[in-house]
Amino acid sequence: MxxxxxxxxxxxxxxxxxxxxxxxxxxxxxxxxxxxxxxxxxxxxxxxxxxxxxxxxxxxxxxxxxxxxxxxxxxxxxxxxxxxxxxxxxxxxxxxxxxxxxxxxxxxxxxxxxxxxxxxxxxxxxxxxxxxxxxxxxxxxxxxxxxxxxxxxxxxxxxxxxxxxxxxxxxxxxxxxxxxxxxxxxxxxxxxxxxxxxxxxxxxxxxxxxxxxxxxxxxxxxxxSRTIQSHVRASDAIKEYALDLWEATQHPEKFGVKMDSVDAHRLIHTGASPRGMGMLLKAARVHAWLKERDSLYPEDLHAVFHEIVAHRLVFHSMYEMRRTALSRELTSRIIDAVAVPAKA
The missing domain is CATH 3.40.50.300 (P-loop containing nucleotide triphosphate hydrolases)
Incomplete structure (x- = not known):
C-alpha cells in the first residue's frame, strides 16, 4: 500500500x-x-x-x-x-x-x-x-x-x-x-x-x-489534496514554531520585531486568524510535497508566509494607505525575529 x-x-x-x-x-x-x-x-x-x-x-x-x-x-x-x-x-x-x-x-x-x-x-x-x-x-x-x-x-x-x-x-x-x-x-x-x-x-x-x-x-x-495533507507530517518542534509565528502576527513586540518607519506594536490591530494559520499549514504541506519531502521544514512555512498572512493583517487606520509595503516588511521581520527550531 x-x-x-x-x-x-x-x-x-x-x-x-x-x-x-x-x-x-x-x-x-x-x-x-x-x-x-x-x-x-x-x-x-x-x-x-x-x-x-x-x-x-x-x-x-x-x-x-x-x-x-x-x-x-x-x-x-x-x-x-x-x-x-x-x-x-x-x-x-x-x-x-x-x-x-x-x-x-x-x-x-x-x-x-x-x-x-x-x-x-x-x-x-x-x-x-x-x-x-x-x-x-x-x-x-x-x-x-x-x-x-x-x-x-x-x-x-x-x-x-x-x-x-x-x-x-x-x-x-x-x-x-x-x-x-x-x-x-x-x-x-x-x-x-x-x-x-x-x-x-x-x-x-x-x-x-x-x-x-x-x-x-x-x-x-x-x-x-486530502492525500497530500494526510501524508506530510509536522513534528512537535514545527508545531511550536508555527504557533510562535501566529503569535508574532498578533503581538510582534513579544518577539522583538522592529520596523524602520513605524512601531510594530502600534501597527497591528488584528493578527492572522485561525483560518489563515490553517491555510498556512495546508499550503506549506503542498510546498514540502513538491520538494519531495514527507515532513514539514521551516522553509516550507517561509515559502508561503507572506502571501497567506499579509492580506489577513488588520492595521490601524492611519497605516492602511501603506498596507502593501508595511505588510511585506512586517512579515519579513517576523520570519527574521522568531527563533527557528534547531531540529525540525
Missing part, C-alpha cells in the same frame, strides 16, 4: 511540475507567482491577485485552466453589477421574446474549475457577499435546482489605483482567500524587451494554446 501511495505522490508531483514548466513557456517573468498558484491549486485555496492593468493575469489564468482542464469563466466588476448577474442573464431570443440563461457561475456546472473575478472591488458589497458564500460552500440554489461547484477555484484581482466607485473588500472577506499573490511587471530588461517586441506576446489566445492541455485532472484534485 505504501509503495502504491509513493508512486501516486511521485506521479502527481511530476505532473504538477510539468504544469509549472508549461505555463512558464508562455508567461515570462512570473516564475514565483506561477509556483505559488500551483501550490494554491493543490491546497484548494482561492486567490487574490495583486497587480496593475495589463500584466497578463487573464492569460496566466487561461493557461493554468488549459493545463488542469475544466471550464474557465470570468466576470468584470462594475459599480452596477448585481448578485443576479453572476447567476443568470437575460436576452432576446430569436422569436423576439425575453429569455433567461445561466450566468457565468452556473454555465459550466460541475465542470467549472477556474472563475476569474476581475476588479472585484468595483462590485458592490452585496455582490461580494454572494461570491464569498459560493466560495465557502461551493454550491448555489437557482432555477429550482441545486448547482454544485465542487472543483471551482476563484481568482480575483482588485483595482488598486482608482478609488472612485470602488468598494474595498473588508478584512473578514479577505480572510476567505488563501493567498494574495503579486503579479508584477518583470524587472529584467531583456524580459521587458521581449514583452514589447516579440509579437507572439501580442496574441494571448495563441499563447495559451501552446500549453499542453489537461496535464492534471481538475476533478481529481480535491481527493488528491
Amino acid at each position: 505504501s509503495q502504491v501511495l509513493d508512486h501516486q505522490l511521485a506521479d502527481w508531483r511530476s505532473h504538477a511540475l510539468k504544469l509549472e514548466n508549461e505555463v512558464r513557456k508562455v508567461i515570462v517573468g512570473q516564475d514565483k507567482a506561477i509556483h505559488l498558484m500551483n501550490i494554491a491549486i493543490f491546497a484548494r485555496g482561492h486567490v487574490l491577485l495583486e497587480g496593475g492593468v495589463g500584466v497578463g493575469k487573464t492569460t496566466l489564468l487561461q493557461s493554468i485552466t488549459r493545463g488542469i482542464g475544466g471550464a474557465y469563466e470570468r466576470i468584470e466588476g462594475t459599480v452596477d453589477l448585481m448578485p443576479n448577474d453572476l447567476i443568470y442573464h437575460t436576452f432576446l431570443g430569436a422569436d423576439g421574446r425575453p429569455q433567461i440563461d445561466e450566468g457565468p457561475l452556473l454555465r459550466a456546472g460541475e465542470n467549472l474549475s477556474v472563475f476569474f473575478f476581475n476588479e472585484i472591488n468595483r462590485a458592490r458589497p452585496q455582490v461580494h457577499a454572494l461570491m464569498l458564500r459560493v466560495m465557502a460552500e461551493r454550491h448555489l440554489h437557482a432555477f429550482k435546482r441545486e448547482y454544485r461547484l465542487p472543483h471551482m477555484l476563484v481568482f480575483a484581482d482588485r483595482n488598486q489605483v482608482e478609488k472612485n466607485e470602488t468598494f474595498e473588500i473588508p478584512s473578514a472577506a479577505r480572510d476567505r482567500f488563501m493567498m494574495e499573490i503579486p503579479i508584477e511587471i518583470p524587472s529584467d530588461r531583456e524580459l521587458r524587451k521581449s514583452l514589447m517586441f516579440d509579437t507572439r506576446y501580442q496574441h494571448a489566445e495563441d499563447l495559451t494554446q501552446q500549453v499542453e492541455p489537461e496535464i492534471l485532472h481538475f476533478d481529481q484534485l480535491n481527493d488528491f
Whole structure:
C-alpha cells in the first residue's frame, strides 16, 4: 500500500511540475507567482491577485485552466453589477421574446474549475457577499435546482489605483482567500524587451494554446489534496514554531520585531486568524510535497508566509494607505525575529 501511495505522490508531483514548466513557456517573468498558484491549486485555496492593468493575469489564468482542464469563466466588476448577474442573464431570443440563461457561475456546472473575478472591488458589497458564500460552500440554489461547484477555484484581482466607485473588500472577506499573490511587471530588461517586441506576446489566445492541455485532472484534485495533507507530517518542534509565528502576527513586540518607519506594536490591530494559520499549514504541506519531502521544514512555512498572512493583517487606520509595503516588511521581520527550531 505504501509503495502504491509513493508512486501516486511521485506521479502527481511530476505532473504538477510539468504544469509549472508549461505555463512558464508562455508567461515570462512570473516564475514565483506561477509556483505559488500551483501550490494554491493543490491546497484548494482561492486567490487574490495583486497587480496593475495589463500584466497578463487573464492569460496566466487561461493557461493554468488549459493545463488542469475544466471550464474557465470570468466576470468584470462594475459599480452596477448585481448578485443576479453572476447567476443568470437575460436576452432576446430569436422569436423576439425575453429569455433567461445561466450566468457565468452556473454555465459550466460541475465542470467549472477556474472563475476569474476581475476588479472585484468595483462590485458592490452585496455582490461580494454572494461570491464569498459560493466560495465557502461551493454550491448555489437557482432555477429550482441545486448547482454544485465542487472543483471551482476563484481568482480575483482588485483595482488598486482608482478609488472612485470602488468598494474595498473588508478584512473578514479577505480572510476567505488563501493567498494574495503579486503579479508584477518583470524587472529584467531583456524580459521587458521581449514583452514589447516579440509579437507572439501580442496574441494571448495563441499563447495559451501552446500549453499542453489537461496535464492534471481538475476533478481529481480535491481527493488528491486530502492525500497530500494526510501524508506530510509536522513534528512537535514545527508545531511550536508555527504557533510562535501566529503569535508574532498578533503581538510582534513579544518577539522583538522592529520596523524602520513605524512601531510594530502600534501597527497591528488584528493578527492572522485561525483560518489563515490553517491555510498556512495546508499550503506549506503542498510546498514540502513538491520538494519531495514527507515532513514539514521551516522553509516550507517561509515559502508561503507572506502571501497567506499579509492580506489577513488588520492595521490601524492611519497605516492602511501603506498596507502593501508595511505588510511585506512586517512579515519579513517576523520570519527574521522568531527563533527557528534547531531540529525540525
